[in-house]
Amino acid sequence: MSTPSMTLNETPSRRRGRLQLLALLGVAVVPMILATSMYKLNFWVPDNRSHHGELIGTGQTPADLGVQGDSAGEHWQLLVTAPAACAADCQQLVYLARQINIGLGREATRAEHALAAAEALPADFQATLDKDYPALQRYGLDPAAHAKVVKQGTAPQLWIVDPHGNLVLRYPAGTDGKAVLKDLQHLLKLSNIG
Template structure:
């Protein structure tokens, strides 16, 4: 009688060990990955610098009313104090490259005296802040907070990649019911 129960007991023990392994093995693998940095990428996600210490757009020392915040869009702001025509054209092309997501982004040119390109808002610095560098580029969220900051040497493709990523992980807000009824 004990000889017939031995295979059942072994089978139950094997099941128990397999169940423990199913739950313990992923934790062991994760611990090894974290401890020895195996399989964890060292690269950064964003090309720009995170800028949580910069003031929001409403606090920037720019002349005139700031209409960029009224749109509720993401904002691509850039300092246009030198080589303005080239910079304005470059960021206009980045804006166009967004395709169907382009209406979710507004461009704000700060400085420069060249003609305004389509879809561009223009303002001037009333005083130059100490955190501003000529030719610098910023991506701001719909509330006007600086998300990423770029130096003048940034590649336009890197900014485009970052804007596309931000728009993808922050989907467009659903239309409010009140607005939908008002449109009918």
């Protein structure tokens, strides 16, 4: 004789098995649905970030910026782009990129610094680069291609580029060097490449 709550074919162990299956599916499927919903609907996303620059997550490369030449290498790169004349703010970013590279200490060999300029450099700055910046890589820059990607005008920018040639972070002129150094150190700590 069966109890009123059970049917003829359902035993307590069968019911327990169904509950376990539902619990297992819930543990596996519910987090995936929740994560997909959070990504698509942009809710419960934390407001604070651990990086200081503007994150570039579009898979763009320096070539998309208009950098002429093969700027992809084996190392992380601090790339300064100057779509107009390399004036004082551009020169300060070039100096900052070198100082950040030096500031990496024993990790300095994992990074390099570069300048992509659209116009010829002033003679005095060119002489300074030749004398004091022997490791600085130099590239040409197409200002029209740069303007398609960067909508902020012709101000120079500092970019962190990963060893695969992807743009990772962007910083405007006048940015704090300690913040950039902290971001690059964090990236190097998390990365096995470069």
